Amino acid sequence: MPINKIVASFDQAVADIEDGAVIMVGGFGTVVSIPSLLLEAIYRKGVKNLTTVSNTSGFGADVWRMQEAPFPEDMDILVRNERIKKAIVSAPVSALYVNNFEKLLRAGKIEIEMVPQGTLAERVRAAKAGLGGVYVPVGIGTVIEEGKEKKVIDGREYLLELPIKADFALIHARKGDRWGNLVYRGTSRTFNPTMAGAARVTIAEVDEIVELGELDPETIVTPGVYVDRVVARPKIAPAEEAEITDARAIESRRRYEAEIEDSIKAAKERGLRHD
């Protein structure tokens, strides 16, 4: 019987995610890199008390609507609806403005385990690779070392960092086939291939499903063996003309635009830029 990991809908893809599950969420934090529609489906399903493993804790859909991203929901959809009990995360808050995660953190409504980004990647990879842990030099002499076994190897101190295992890994890829082979696009690769295979069930949200054999075997990034389900985004983004109301998003965009324009002007004045 042909292998077929393709599932028909996002709701079907997350149907067995239950309250209290540990879920990894791929991507960097920019909405185009994350499994946005799987997060929406989890929200719709109504599960709560989740433990999440992710790089950021979301910025809110308006930040991404301002960039005209077709699917604007990020981790914030689970944060603001208080579906998360504990977050294992590298970059939970923003220096630019107070996100909803920070509000819940201050209110004591969410637990956090903050992990240096590279250590997060390695702990996830350790789970995927069947390792009992990894010795990492990062964090020595900081709060990260508290309660961890130390070992000196070749004169340098390391911390034992344990694997992070999950029930589900939700990732986003550019293209996938029915075996679960995946390719990514640009800087939207990030944590997606790292998390593929690090959970009991890996679900890939793809922009496009292609026929088996269409992906060049030399350039497949995630071997299908790591992937259990593949679900495709709708071809055309839903026509969304939502009004952008988040003042934080508007202000941070305004500052960003002003600073970049200043910078390009300054560089041109000095003959350092030619576009």
Place this chain on the structure above:
Amino acid sequence: MTDNLQGKQRLDRQIIALRVAKEFQDGEVVNLGAGIPMLASNFIPAGREVVFHAENGVLGFGEVTLPGEGDLDLVNAGGQTVHAQPGMCFFGHDESFAIIRGGHLDTSVMGAYQVSEKGDLANYMIPEREVGTIGGAMDLAFGAKKLIIAMNHTTKEGEPRIVKKCSYLITAPKCVDLIVTDIAVIEVTDRGLVLKEVAPGWTSEEVQSLTEPTLIVDPDCHDIELM
């Protein structure tokens, strides 16, 4: 004395970034943090080829694009769209941090809230909010061969950010090599902090009065040169 210095002209963010960029050597692999450091990607000195690395899995990207003109799948670690460039490549997160942690980066530039005279760095707890975001800062501080800090010399209230001992939680101990501020360029050495350059119109005594540890004034200390 400090009060008299409050109104004195300091370098703006673009000029600090311009001074930072002067440190990029031909052929170096450089990671730029959010804020002032990212601006330095627009100011590579003429004639030098520099390869930029970003935590989100890219080496060899180009300048930041005008807002709204870029590809959302091609961004730096601050989420700003950048130009594609010949030679550029992408990779996953474990690989990206193998590059950082494994000592394959020449230079990392970050912002900071405090730097100590020993070169300890504090830049992840947001002081007035008592929350923080580690992100890639610890990996970069431990991994880069050379760490440059770009920041304002004092807090908004005029308190020194260069201190004897960091009062905020530290990102990494003894990791900073060079501090570029809005009034000075200071090198962290085994002897202590060496004042190398001052902003135009500033004296070494004035910089010292806004710095907690005692500075060693380099015999060759001069005005900041940008090009």
